[in-house]
Amino acid sequence: MDSFHQILLDWYHQQKRNLPWRNTKNPYLIWLSEVILQQTRVNQGLSYYVRFASTWPDVSSLAASHEDEVLKMWQGLGYYSRARNLHEAAKQIVEKYDGLFPSDMDELLNIKGIGEYTAAAIASIAFGKAVAVVDGNVYRVLSRLFAVETPVNGKGAKEVFASLAAEMLYTADPGTYNQAIMEFGALQCVPKKPNCPKCPLNARCLAFSRKQSAYFPVKIPKKNVTERFFNYLIILTKDSPINKVHIRKRHGNDIWKGLFEFPLIETTGLCSFNELSTMDQWKRLTGNQKYLFLGQSTTYKHRLTHRLIHARFFIIQTDKKLDLANDFNLSLVDQNELGKYAFPRLIDKFLIETDGLNKVIN
DNA sequence: TAGCCGTGGGC
């Protein structure tokens, strides 16, 4: 065994975290964990993994569920296309492969939501195939070890690091090696202020020998975030004894597709209710119905990776369901059943702060 | 293909 492999694997066996998906080679569970961990830290995804694996212990049970259930279980984890693709992929695997995961890279790559990284992870960890994973950790570790000047987020980076990763792969146990190098990146070769003096690989690390561990990996600066202004309308009806509220499901190619929200008017800047209620969108929504304005929330700032959303919630009461609700795909649901629906974190926070709207109704 | 898609933690 190459001493690099020896050092890395020794480190891994001593330092690795004990995580539930490390006690199995079940491709379904490996796949589930890999999708949950895409762009997500272990600490954030762990409880989701436990709930998914417990609710849907195999691919056929997941395939038999409804997409709305999967999205509800995914609520709060972000990147919701992962949840929609997870469900679609489960159906795909049941139909095309009789519920048995393929081990071939090309077949894995044809499954929804499985790209180069996830295919390599499943093939190596669950099936022992000699393919190298290339994730953010691998980029960082390799770029430091070899002082790679290629920007990791630039053109051609994928090829450069994939080929380097393939050279470094420990083919006698690719699954363990892949997990080891990722764990090494997550715990030892961390993005900020790595503890290089105590690193077992520092004698072989070009970045360390040049005192440049902070310089690598080289990155191209990202563009600034653009701002959006969301005005949510909490349109209540005073049906006794249960209050009802209008919600709708998001469609199209915008953020949070498949999740639910309150009727939304997007503007180009912050907006008062007086301004909002004279807009065409508002008039189309309400028709000529009478309503009572009960007040508005503070402005919420919700930062996404390259969006900053300014959101306000306006509370309105009508005496009955909006006449034009169907035209806007609005449903009228019981206030106490809002918890059944998957909402984006922004709205969920508002619902938590208002105790499920109780505090805005009085 | 470069831009898009969420959220929470750390400093």
Place this chain on the structure above:
DNA sequence: TGCCCAAGGCT
């Protein structure tokens, strides 16, 4: 506080 970053994939 504001910014960076994290076991990526899709179009």
